[in-house]
Amino acid sequence: MPPRTKRRTSIADVARLAEVSVGTVSNVLNRPDRVSPTTRERVEAAITELSFVRNGSARQLRAGTITTAGAIVLDVANPFFTDVARGIEDRLEEAGYTLMLASSDEDPDREARYLKLFEEHGVQGVMVVPSGPDIDHLRTLHDRGLRVVLLDRPSTDPALSSVAVDDRAGAAAAARHLIDLGHEHLAFLNGPHTIRQCADRSAGIHDALVEAGLDPATCLEEITITALNADGGQAGTERVLAMERRPTATLCVNDLTALGALRTLRAAEVPVPSGMAVVGYDDVTFAGELATPLTSVRQPMHALGYRAADLLLADDETAEQVVFQPELVVRESTTGTG
Amino acid sequence: MPPRTKRRTSIADVARLAEVSVGTVSNVLNRPDRVSPTTRERVEAAITELSFVRNGSARQLRAGTITTAGAIVLDVANPFFTDVARGIEDRLEEAGYTLMLASSDEDPDREARYLKLFEEHGVQGVMVVPSGPDIDHLRTLHDRGLRVVLLDRPSTDPALSSVAVDDRAGAAAAARHLIDLGHEHLAFLNGPHTIRQCADRSAGIHDALVEAGLDPATCLEEITITALNADGGQAGTERVLAMERRPTATLCVNDLTALGALRTLRAAEVPVPSGMAVVGYDDVTFAGELATPLTSVRQPMHALGYRAADLLLADDETAEQVVFQPELVVRESTTGTG
DNA sequence: GTGAAAGCGCTAACAG
DNA sequence: CTGTTAGCGCTTTCAC
Secondary structure (H helix, E strand, C coil), X not given: XXXXXXXCCCHHHHHHHHCCCHHHHHHHHHCHHHCCHHHHHHHHHHHHHHCCCCCHHHHHHHHCXXXXXXXXXXXXXXXXXXXXXXXXXXXXXXXXXXXXXXXXXXXXXXXXXXXXXXXXXXXXXXXXXXXXXXXXXXXXXXXXXXXXXXXXXXXXXXXXXXXXXXXXXXXXXXXXXXXXXXXXXXXXXXXXXXXXHHHHHHHHHHHXXXXXXXXXXXXXXXXXXXXXXXXXXHHHHHHXXXXXXXXXXXXXXXXXXXXXHHHHHHHCCCCCCCCCEEECCECCHHHHHCCCCCEEEXXXXXXXXXXXXXXXXXXXXXXXXXXXCCXXXXXXXXXXXX | CCCCCCCCCCHHHHHHHHCCCHHHHHHXXXXXXXXXXXXXHHHHHHHHHHCCCCCHHHHHHHHCCCCEEEEEECCCCCHHHXXXXXXXXXXXXXXXXXXXXEECCCCHHHHHHHHHHHHHCCCCEEEECCCCCCCHHHHHHHHCCCXXXXXXXXXXXXXXXXXXXXXXXXXXXXXXXXXXXXXXXEEEEECCCCCHHHHHHHHHHHHHHHHCCCCHHHHXXXXXXXXXXXXXXXXXXXXXXXXXXXXXXXXXXXXXXXXXXXXXXXXXXXXXXXXXXXXXXXXXXXXHHCCCCCEEEECCHHHHHHHHHHHHHCCCCXXXXXXXXXXXXXXXXXXXXX
């Protein structure tokens, strides 16, 4: 790309045209009340005439600070993260801040590159969904004076703020709902426990079973699926249906997985929920719009982002660990008459 | 928020510690080969020791240019736009550029605010989904030397580049598919024609009917819905079902609307497609995962963004109007046995 | 191969 | 109320 050819008009150009000094132009821009109405008008006319736009870099260089924050999520195309991003944006907007948003694709190198870029551009702070278990680099950033907020991950470092959702409680609520409905034998289609969310959700289900006096060893069939999407849900459900002692309810690690489960049950002519109850996780937009509306665990995604930005902007320098409680949304896939 | 307290370490600090001049440090950073290996090593050690990070504002102020582009979409939480954004990001990434992304919420004021911000920060160009019919302000920006690319909207101004999808052709393909299947009486659940996409899609359906020798006046029932979502689809479908001479197929302005249509048909025990064929638009991720997989018109969202960024980065200064062709994805909601 | 110094555009302090 | 001026941190000639 060719460099921008025309030199941008500067404050000096405006000053020349308005026949005032650069200081006066700067005053018109920043403290208009210190300038007499007549000269102010002249300056404003010159600004319009030249269609002058302040040079943000110079301004920022001088000011040393900037009203911008950065955010790095795993994937901007994932609805979970876009809702989070939207929450961030809304809070920053209130404070007159702007957001630089980027995806790391779970690649620590990409994450590092963006963090460097943000820091070079002097952002006030960054909100990051870490792409790996290691967060030392974020601690370093914090020590260098940037605000750092971890997204969707409780901080293991007390110096760093974080906002997360209590996955253990969410999964427990879902399991408890099924137990209350009389189910005593559950299937759980889950991802590998190396993913924190998966491990936490598994623990939550165990909690609920034990709390109800049921033995997880006999009452829970946890099935590990590799793809956390509809195909994974289909594969997992086929295994569940093939079991001799078949569970009466299936918990799914997310709504896409549940979609696959529903599809498979329909094909096998197993009625939902009478033949098999199904619960999802995330409560994505279409969960309530399916042929059999899906009971799911709603995550406060917008609030997650909003609160993260709030922590970033806080006057108080002390780190804070925020944990949101998810909410079970009950629909026909567990309580219907099908 | 309190200002960043610690003064950032500067190139001068590094120079002092390494006992060289600032010019040499700058050379190590930008043209390492011009520096003798020994001093380079000393400087690099100092950089690490102080964990020095270049000040991007100063760099940019000096350089006058910056490898950043801005994008403004209507809503970052809408999957259509996030896929577009992803395409932009991928292309910019290749060129070493970064993206500043923002949502206008279809509010021209918000759009203007972000545009000003981007310009102040010296972005090379902007990609914008205009929030209103007027694009004069974008032309002004272009005249001031910024690259401007219109997103999802053909440019009415030949000086501005644009990337869009041919909505008329997409809708025509959907209608033609139904006509080929023998349908001669179609319903179209559409939004108001003040929305360009809605008007274009309506025109496309007319095209297909006329082309097949059918009279739109008798063969097409266009129903205007206010909400372009599942509820709108439900309301529209209820009106279709109440018609004396009931159409045999329903085209929907987007997949969410189709979702509502399918839900309503199921409730009314109208089999799909034998009692009513259904076609959606957008081909969102879950379209193929529904109880009745949905025939839909796929938009090349990623390619749209990718190409927009490509135009922004182009060496060639001449504006270009790119129009993508959408692709019909046939599934069971039109060809199934239900 | 390295150093000195000018200057990018702006703001804020100080003088007048 | 307005003008003058010193830098913010960096890159880039131009000397040495």
